[in-house]
Structure formats: structure tokens, C-alpha cells
Amino acid sequence: MSFLKDIIPPPGIVRLLAVSNLAKTCAHGVLMSISVLYFTRVVAIPAERVGLALTLGAAIGVLSSVPAGRLADVRGPRPVTVTLMVALGVAACGYALVDGFFGLVAATAVVLGIESAAHAARGSLLAGLLPSAERARALAFMRATANVGVSLGAVAGGLGLLMDTKAGYIGLILAAGALFVVSGLAFLRVPSVPAAPKAAAGPKLPVLRDRAFAAVSLVNAVLVMSDALLVVAMPIWISEHTSAPPAFFTVMLLVNTAAVILLQVRVSKGADDVPGGTKAWWRSGIVLAGCCVLFAVSEGQAVWLACAALLAGTLVHVLGEMLHSAGAWSLSYGLAPEHAHGQYQGLFEMSTKLGTTVAPLAITLVLVGLGGWGWVVCAAVFLAAGQAALPVVRWAERTRAEPVLETSNSES
Template identity: 60%
Template sequence: MTATARLRAVTAELVPPAGVVRVVSLSNLAKTAAHGIIMSVSVLYFTTSIGISATRVGLALTIGAAVGMLVAVPAGHAADIFGPRNATVLAMLALGLVTCGYAFATSFWWLTAVACLVLAGESATDASRGALVAGVVPPEERVRAWSYFRAVANLGVTLGAVIGGIGLYFDSQAGYRALLLLAGALFAVAGLAYLRVPVVPPTRNTEAQPSLVVLRDRPYAAFVVLNALLVMNGPLLTVALPIWIAQRTEAPTAIYPVILVINTICVVLLQVRVSRGAERLDGGARAWQRAGLVLAACCVLFALAGGLPLWAAVAALLAGALVHVLGEMLHSSGAWSLAYGLAPEGSHGQYQGLFGMSTQLGSTITPFAATVLIIGFGWSGWLVFGAVMCAAGLLAPVVVRAARKDPTRSGFSAPDEPAKVPETRPATDEPATASGDEAAGDPLSTDRS
């Protein structure tokens, strides 16, 4: 292979292809940059500048997360009925507006109300966007598309954190408010970008079946439970590991930022490549099997770091970080494959809503569970988490087989016969010259799930 061919191959894995995937990727860049800003400044703003106690801030965000989970499925169902493109635009614009409310929160109750609106908007956005991707991207290309979205997301969160870090350096109330307003504006920019995506016709439910059919789909329910367990790998890295390093290992705490950098670089460079082969249900199930085993191995390595001298603890932590990011990427690939492949075409909004709910659930319960098990019991807590994720990964093929055999299910994307993509028509309100490359231009030049 020539040097030019190698360069093209590398570029193809790092740069989203022109058209819908690039537009959504750039929208995601703006969206996750907003997340990075909020993550880096919001808690300190509420606790130090506004004077709300850390306990109450945590409670407000927990209540908001619960509301967001309750909204997910109905919001996805609404996207199916009214059309996911327009639903995504409206949800993103609403998210941008309510996010600005963070800048003016002055009490616990105000913060709670805003958090409920923001996290409900997040759930609605994620569900409608998932349905939109199902409508405009062929089944066999969805996993690869989401690989690009996730790689770009890591860049977006990093960019937002850097911007937030500047605000933390100056440490002024006006600066914090300006950054939170900027986050709201970035959400709005991300939403307007979807006007460049073709309209997906709404679903017409002519059959005598329940409107929220996902709530009766037992194989899919089993899948989302397993997903909630595997999703725990994220908070284990971001919540449990830094406390473990500081309290239970001889390694310097400075190793933790290095681990985060390794994670970000690996996802940006390798997520698309790792996702190969997960396009169909069988491939997605295999990816999850491997993810469970790999994540269990990373838990063992992190646990070992607690009883080793400094140099060996650092080596175990770095090895665990590399193993963790591989498991994280395998889990993501399998999750995208099964989330779409186990859902009937035409109902992706509500199914993506339930899938998103499982992700939120896993992310919400893990910090508490990790504090109790890992910080409370030490290395044995890591082994418990490793065993849980190993079991969740190994059960993926069982769920796929159950879905195939269930006589009440129809319309999901079987591994050898990808389901048809609903016919789309160009948006009547987008510019006639909006080609794939142009769609990725000016409206999204700011920065990015």
C-alpha cells in the first residue's frame, strides 16, 4: 500500500464522511462542547458563587436525572409520531433555552426545576436523534456512523472542558454565567444543524397494537438491563478510579489525568476501527461478549494496583486504562448494534428512548454503588463489578436468540437481512444547495454521543 493510500485509509477512519454523518458529527461536536463546559463549571458555580450546598446540588441533579429517565420513552414515541428530524430540532432548541436557566439559578428549588427541564430535554434529544439516525442511515452503516459520533464527542467534551477551565481560572460569577449561556447557545447551534438533515416521515401506526410497544418487548427489556450494567464502566473510570488512586494506592494522583488523556486519544483514533464487524446482531453480540471479558480484566488490574509499590501500581493502572478503553469501545459498538437491530423499523424513537434510559440508569447508580463497594471494601469491590460486567457481556447472545424466537416480535433487523430504511424526502425548508460538504460548513463550525 502506498503512503497516499495509507493516508486516505487513516483519514477515512478519523474524518466523518461527507453528508448526513458529517452534519450529525459536527452537531455532536457543538453539543458535547456544551456538556464539557457544564461539567467543568456548574458544580463550582452553584456551590461557591451561589452558595448552594454540595449535598443539595447533588440532590437537584439526581431529581433531574430521574425526571429525564421518565421522559425518555414518551419523548421517543412523540418523535416517531411527529417525525424525528423536526422533533430533534425542537428538542435541541428547547434544551439550549432551558440550559441558560442554570446561569440565573439562585436557590435549590430553582436549580432543581432547571435541572429537571435540562435533563428531560437531554432525554428527548437523545431519543429523537436516535430515531433520526435510523431513518437517514442504512442499517448496515449505523454502527460506523455512531463510531464517528462518539469519537467526535470526545473532542467536544475536551474542548468544552478547556473553555470551562479558562472560566475556573478567572473564577468570577459573571464569567461562570457567561459560560453557561455559551453552553445554551451551543445546544441551539447543534439543533439548527439538523435542518441540513433530510426529513424522515412520521410513523403511521395502522395496526391494532399498543402505542408504546417497547414496554411489552421482553427481549429488548433484557437488553437494556444488561446495557445498564455494562454502562457502569464509565463512572468506574470517572468517579471510582480517582478516589481509589488517592486513597488506596501508592501511585501519585497525577496519574489520573494521564489516564483520561489515554482514554480520549484511544477513542478518537480507534473507535471506528474497533466497531468493525458489529454492524449486524451477531457481530454486536460478539462485541458485547468481548467487552464483558475485557472490562472484567480491567477491574482486576485496577484492584491489583491497591497492593503494589509505586512503580508497579502505576504500571497496573496504565495497563488497566488501556484495557478499559478497549472494553468501553467494544461495549459502545455492541450497544449501538443491538439497540437498533433489536428494534422494529418505524418505532426507533421509543426504543431509543428506553435504551437511553438504561444508559442514564447505569450512570446514575454507579457512583453510589462504587463508593459502597470499591471504597468501602477495597479490591473485592472491583472484583464484584468485574463479575457483573462479565456476566452482562456473556448474556448478550442469549438475548439475541430470545429475540429471534419470540413470536410476538417482528420487524427487527436480523443479522443476514438488514431491515429497510424508511423512505426519506428532502427537507422543504433547507437550502437547495445544501450538499453534504456544505452542510458541514458554517452553521456547525463551532464544535460538537
């Protein structure tokens, strides 16, 4: 029973947040599993142009996060979050209306722009709902739930792929939109959080002048690129550089998903404040460098040895991934002023999107161009990022200063 406490969210606010996240990530799983085939087979957009459109749309969309976080801070995060999540559901349904390349760019920019805005607003809401000592554990439950949601969504999307009809694809797109709406409406069940007191003096967007926090966010952008090691690079690596069967990639994904569901909360223990989060990032860099070495060892080996190295690398990789996530939650909240959580979460979200957008192309080019030595380059990058976390976070801590706040907030 004690083990279940690390898997099932406790009743109350944390469980409501996890349910909301389950609906949201289930919608993501549906869209991730069907989007490329829908746009290539039904809308008849060439595959390479689909990838370009999704990248361009993502690059445009992330610009909304900081302004939306500011809006959540000054107007109150719950109504802003609910409104944006409902808008996200409506916008996602717009994918069914796309009829060409430019329409896909526009739809993706709108959807991801609203999603980035909603994530920043939700960050402000979580800061108001959860005491600082409880945030890391609550967010660990949310990440574990997210893996369940993505898996369920992918299964539903897979059923749609079996049907392979326009009506089936559109039905799944509309279902994903409805799940986003459900995710947003779930926040109506949590207590309202008042608007944050505004600073009596200083810029309205202090996060844009906070170079130390920007440096922390840059470290985050590098460490979050580790996701692409498994999802993007591994299918190419297995098929072109190892004797392992291509289907072994599915085993690796299942191991990754199961590990996050079962162990994320446990791994996050001790990372519930800034020192703990910093240590988690430092360890993450070392562990991710280790997984790169194990993946490199799989090249040119017998089938059983290649599979063993890949499986070991997967286990080490998911540990590094979980350590990064635990540290990210603690640092993004712990280094943000209490009156500006929304905009700080917005900038941190931008760094995450930057890393996930750049990673597929960067890591693929390194591995294709350098082969096994590409893993050495990746290991060095992750190791350097983890080591950089220590001085960068110390810099950020030295530059934290509590502003003078107004006694009343007319903007609320």
C-alpha cells in the same frame, strides 16, 4: 491516509451528524467542568446538596424519553429533534437563574428531560437517515467526535474556572446553551425523514410491553456503569489505595480520550448488525472484568508498578468501553421495529441514564466497603452482564415480529 479515514468523518450526512454532536458535547464539556463549582461557590448550595439535586433531576428527566420517541415516530423525527435541541439550549441557560436547592432540582429535571427527549428523537432520525449497515460506523464517528467536543468544552470551562467570577460562569452557561441550539439547527441540513407508518393494531407504545428488549436494555445499564470505574472510582482508588500520585489520574483520562478518538471507528468494525453487536457485548464483559483485575493489582505496589498497572487497566478499560458502545448502537437499532425506532431508542436511553445515575454511588460504596475485593465484585458483575447478552439477545430476536402497517399515516 487510510488511518485518517477512521478519524475524520466522511463528507455528507455523517459529517453533518458529527458536527452537530461536536457542538452538543462541547456544551456538555463546559457544563460538566463548571457546574459544581458554580452552584457551590456562586449560588452557595452545599456540595452534597448539589449532588443530590443533580441526581434527583436526572431521575425525573429520563421519564420523557419514551413519549418523545413516540412523538418523533408519528410526527416525523427531524422537526421534533430540531425543536427539542433548541429548547434544550434555552433550558440550559436557565441554570444561570438558579438560586437554591429546589430551583436546581427543577432546572436539572427540565434540562435532562428535554435532553433525554431529544436523544430519543435523534435516534429515530438517525434510523431514517442511515441504512442499517452504516449506522454502527456513523455512530462510531459521532462518539469519537464527542470525545473531542467534551475535551474542548472542558478546556473552555477550565478557563472560566481560572477567572472564577459570577459573570464568567454565567457567560459559559449561556455559551453552552448557544452550542445546544447550534447542534439542533445543524439537523436542518439533513434530509427530512417521513413519519413512520403506524401499526394497524396493537398498543401505541409496544416498547413498554417488550420484555425481551427491556432485558437487553438492562444488560446495557450494567455495562454502561463501566464509565464510572474511571471517572468516579479512580481518583478515590489512586489516592487511598495506591502509591501512584493523584495527578496520574489526568494521564489516565488523556489516554482514554485519545484512544476513543483514534480507535472507536476501528473497534466498531464487525459490530454493524445484531450478531456482531452481541459478540461485541460478550467481549466487552470479559475485557471490563480484566481491567478490574488490573486496577486491583495496583494496590500496595511500588510507584512505578502501580502506575504501570493503572495504565494497563486504563487501556483495557477503554477497549471494553468501545466494544460496549459499538454493540449498543447495533442492538438498540437492530432489535427495534422500523415503525417504532423513536420509542425504542427512548427506552434504551433510559437504561443508559439509569446505569450512569446508579453507577457512581454503587461502585464507590463497593470499593470503599471492600477495598481491593470490590474490584473482584465489579469484575464478576461485568463478566456476568457480558455473558448474559448472548441468551438475552437471542430471546429478543425470537420475539421480533413485524406488525401489519397502515398504508397511509394520517398522523404525519
